[in-house]
Amino acid sequence: xxxxxxxxxxxxxxxxxxxxxLRDGRTLIGYLRSIDQFANLVFHQTVERIHxxxxxxxxxxxxxxxxxxxxxxxxxxxxxxxxxxxxxQVSIEEILEEQRLQQQAKQETEKVKMQVLKDRGLSxxxxxxxxxx
Amino acid sequence: xxxxxxxxxxxxxxxxxxxxxxxxxxxAQWPENGGSWSDTENEAGMDSDLLQAMAEEDExxxxxxxxxxxxxxxxxxxxxxxxxxxxxxxxxxxxxPRQRPQYLPQYPARAAQWQRIRGPRxxxxxxxxxxxxxxxxxxxxxxxxxxxxVDSAIVDCGHAVYRNTSLDNxxxxxxxxxxxxxxxxxxxxNRPCPSTPRPLTPKIxxxxxxxxxxxxxxxxxxxxxxxxxxxxxxxxPQHKRLLSQKQHLxxxxxxxxxxxxTTKEKEWIIRLQMIQLQMNFRLASHLSSQRRTSQKLMHTxxxxxxxxxxxxxxxxxxxxxxxxxxxxxxxxxxxxxTRQQRLEILxxxxxxxxxxxxxxxxxxxxxxxxxxxxxxxxxxxIQRKVEHIYxxxxxxxxxxxxxxxxxxxxxxxxxxLLARLLPFLKNDSAIKxxxxxASNLPTxxxxxxxxxxxxxxxxxxxxxxxxxxxxxxxxxxxxxxxESLSTLECLSLACQNKFGLTLLYALxxxxxxxxxxxVPLEPSIGDFETxxxxxxxxxxxxxxxxxxxxxxxxxxxxxxFCRYLDKRTVHQLKSNLE
Numbered sequence: 001x002x003x004x005x006x007x008x009x010x011x012x013x014x015x016x017x018x019x020x021x022l023r024d025g026r027t028l029i030g031y032l033r034s035i036d037q038f039a040n041l042v043f044h045q046t047v048e049r050i051h052x053x054x055x056x057x058x059x060x061x062x063x064x065x066x067x068x069x070x071x072x073x074x075x076x077x078x079x080x081x082x083x084x085x086x087x088x089q090v091s092i093e094e095i096l097e098e099q100r101l102q103q104q105a106k107q108e109t110e111k112v113k114m115q116v117l118k119d120r121g122l123s124x125x126x127x128x129x130x131x132x133x
Numbered sequence: 134x135x136x137x138x139x140x141x142x143x144x145x146x147x148x149x150x151x152x153x154x155x156x157x158x159x160x161a162q163w164p165e166n167g168g169s170w171s172d173t174e175n176e177a178g179m180d181s182d183l184l185q186a187m188a189e190e191d192e193x194x195x196x197x198x199x200x201x202x203x204x205x206x207x208x209x210x211x212x213x214x215x216x217x218x219x220x221x222x223x224x225x226x227x228x229x230p231r232q233r234p235q236y237l238p239q240y241p242a243r244a245a246q247w248q249r250i251r252g253p254r255x256x257x258x259x260x261x262x263x264x265x266x267x268x269x270x271x272x273x274x275x276x277x278x279x280x281x282x283v284d285s286a287i288v289d290c291g292h293a294v295y296r297n298t299s300l301d302n303x304x305x306x307x308x309x310x311x312x313x314x315x316x317x318x319x320x321x322x323n324r325p326c327p328s329t330p331r332p333l334t335p336k337i338x339x340x341x342x343x344x345x346x347x348x349x350x351x352x353x354x355x356x357x358x359x360x361x362x363x364x365x366x367x368x369x370p371q372h373k374r375l376l377s378q379k380q381h382l383x384x385x386x387x388x389x390x391x392x393x394x395t396t397k398e399k400e401w402i403i404r405l406q407m408i409q410l411q412m413n414f415r416l417a418s419h420l421s422s423q424r425r426t427s428q429k430l431m432h433t434x435x436x437x438x439x440x441x442x443x444x445x446x447x448x449x450x451x452x453x454x455x456x457x458x459x460x461x462x463x464x465x466x467x468x469x470x471t472r473q474q475r476l477e478i479l480x481x482x483x484x485x486x487x488x489x490x491x492x493x494x495x496x497x498x499x500x501x502x503x504x505x506x507x508x509x510x511x512x513x514x515i516q517r518k519v520e521h522i523y524x525x526x527x528x529x530x531x532x533x534x535x536x537x538x539x540x541x542x543x544x545x546x547x548x549x550l551l552a553r554l555l556p557f558l559k560n561d562s563a564i565k566x567x568x569x570x571a572s573n574l575p576t577x578x579x580x581x582x583x584x585x586x587x588x589x590x591x592x593x594x595x596x597x598x599x600x601x602x603x604x605x606x607x608x609x610x611x612x613x614x615x616e617s618l619s620t621l622e623c624l625s626l627a628c629q630n631k632f633g634l635t636l637l638y639a640l641x642x643x644x645x646x647x648x649x650x651x652v653p654l655e656p657s658i659g660d661f662e663t664x665x666x667x668x669x670x671x672x673x674x675x676x677x678x679x680x681x682x683x684x685x686x687x688x689x690x691x692x693x694f695c696r697y698l699d700k701r702t703v704h705q706l707k708s709n710l711e
Contacts, residue, residue: 009406011399015391034394037405044390048269059269092273 010035010074017079018043021072027051028064029077039068050095052102055088057095193370478540482547485522489553492518496557519557526551538569542577545585555592563596564604571636572611575618578630586632590684594639602647602654606663609640613667624674628681635684641671642687649689668697676705686710 010032018032020041027050030043043064050057090098117124431452441448492515499511526547527537541547555563570577570593578586600608612627613620627633644664647654672694690710694703 007406007410009403011403014394014399015388031388031390033390034398035402037402037409059267059273061269092270096270 017077019077020074023070023072041066050099052098055090057090057092190370485525486550488518488522523562543580545583548585549588552588552592567596568611571608575626578633597639597643603657605644606660609667628674631681638687642689645689645693672698
């Protein structure tokens with residue numbers, strides 16, 4: 001029941017299973033148990049899901065308290081719907097390995113790109129540093 | 134809010150720990166003095182039974198706290214078994230502290246057990262310690278735990294519990310002390326650890342967590358040989374309640390953790406959000422109203438106080454004070470008219486063009502097979518439309534009759550329109566147009582920026598071909614006599630322009646044709662003189678100035694010149710013409 005019609009509130013999302021994407025890129029899935037006025041979230045039975053390509057792996061995390069400002073988006077998940085219709089669940093080791101490989105490949109391309117730019121006298125600051133400016 | 138959430142979170146952790154099937158559960162000891170909580174929400178609107186239960190629980194909590202934390206700061210002495218408050222067996226269940234001595238020896242055993250369990254289970258690590266520095270992962274993967282595993286506070290709290298007893302490895306303690314702090318783990322105050330928090334006095338608690346937070350009894354570290362014994366029986370009464378509740382509910386199948394956030398809390402947040410909404414709404418409306426008033430101010434002021442000084446380029450207004458450029462670029466009234474006129478003419482031409490297309494279409498329908506009646510009908514239709522176009526094009530605001538088609542001629546589309554219309558026009562009308570063009574040739578030529586005049590050449594030549602000698606002379610006279618320019622100037626201008634020159638040639642050529650045809654010319658008085666005059670002048674012009682390439686060079690021109698001029702001049706002309 002929406003206490004304040006015409007507005008969006010997290011009140012109705014309490015005790016439901018949610019997926020939250022954080023600013024650092026992590027995806028957490030858990031039951032939203034509590035909120036506050038800053039949209040800080042308390043998640044129960046949280047699972048960190050790592051996606052690499054079509055595979056994913058879950059790491060159980062327990063209880064998470066997420067500071068509101070770090071949330072990119074939050075959405076309710078259908079408890080009944082299976083997630084493995086298109087995606088394939090794999091073990092943690094496998095997914096971490098995949099992630100590592102992905103990161104590696106990314107870093108290599110980034111390195112090559114930076115080198116090419118450097119040769120041409122350009123330097124583009126990396127996105128993760130931009131917050132400092 | 135912090136307090137309640139923490140409270141519930143603790144119960145969650147307990148449940149969680151159980152879910153994970155670890156050999157131990159953490160023992161959360163949030164120092165609570167139930168009586169000093171300013172927690173009005175729980176008290177209001179509850180029936181007496183619940184209140185009674187709460188009161189009982191509060192009692193238990195008090196006892197538990199005192200037993201656990203005591204009043205003495207000395208950690209080394211074992212806790213006194215004598216309670217300051219006498220326990221009446223009737224009001225409360227047997228207090229945990231009584232059982233504590235029994236558990237005292239058990240703890241090390243449990244710890245050892247825990248460690249033992251951890252050891253063999255986790256000995257078979259995958260050797261990828263670098264990757265799995267995440268204990269949550271490790272727990273699953275059964276990797277080897279490392280000291281750097283600080284990801285899960287749960288794991289490290291367990292560590293801490295164990296290590297605390299040995300009083301060594303300050304570093305590990307440092308990293309986890311921060312995480313575990315809020316759970317009320319006690320640290321010996323004489324630890325030389327920089328991140329160990331100071332004992333939190335009630336005042337500090339108030340500062341840190343707000344005025345409404347619970348004021349706990351001072352954080353004093355229990356002795357190292359204090360029991361963190363059997364978790365289940367050593368539970369805080371509230372946790373015990375919640376645990377039993379949960380267990381009960383779980384058997385029923387519903388979500389045992391639901392409604393951790395009470396209605397009161399939800400309403401509190403909603404109230405806050407409403408306040409925020411109100412603020413936002415008020416702010417937004419205030420801003421928009423400000424904007425509106427400023428706009429109004431701008432509009433009303435600019436209408437009245439536009440000040441134009443006679444003969445100046447621009448005009449002064451309130452708005453131009455803020456943007457001076459606008460004052461200078463103010464549009465002249467006359468210029469505006471011209472632009473407006475041009476647009477009007479253009480639109481008129483567009484409309485008439487459609488009519489012209491209809492005319493041409495109708496013309497095409499006139500096949501040789503069609504009967505006379507049909508032909509006549511079509512012809513009539515054509516004529517009607519043509520006249521309509523003609524009259525429309527002729528219509529002009531100004532009174533002087535010589536400038537009728539000029540606006541149309543200044544637009545290139547208008548020229549095209551006229552060119553296509555000319556074949557349909559009656560002779561008189563066509564001649565009239567020719568006259569207009571001839572008399573205004575300099576103007577027409579100067580306005581022909583896109584060089585569309587040549588389209589008019591062929592139709593005009595056809596018209597010229599139908600002229601009588603007198604009419605021709607008239608045209609020539611028009612061409613050479615202009616208000617502002619002398620004949621020579623007119624002619625020279627004509628010679629500079631492709632169309633003009635070609636038109637001139639066409640006229641002369643036709644004259645020559647007429648003269649040499651032998652047809653009785655019926656000239657008017659002075660025609661021949663004009664004719665010869667013009668010939669000489671033209672010849673003079675042609676020989677002197679540079680000529681542009683004409684559209685068409687009539688073949689009989691030289692013959693014409695031969696008749697009037699001497700051989701030398703003719704030769705010169707010839708060379709010039711080629």
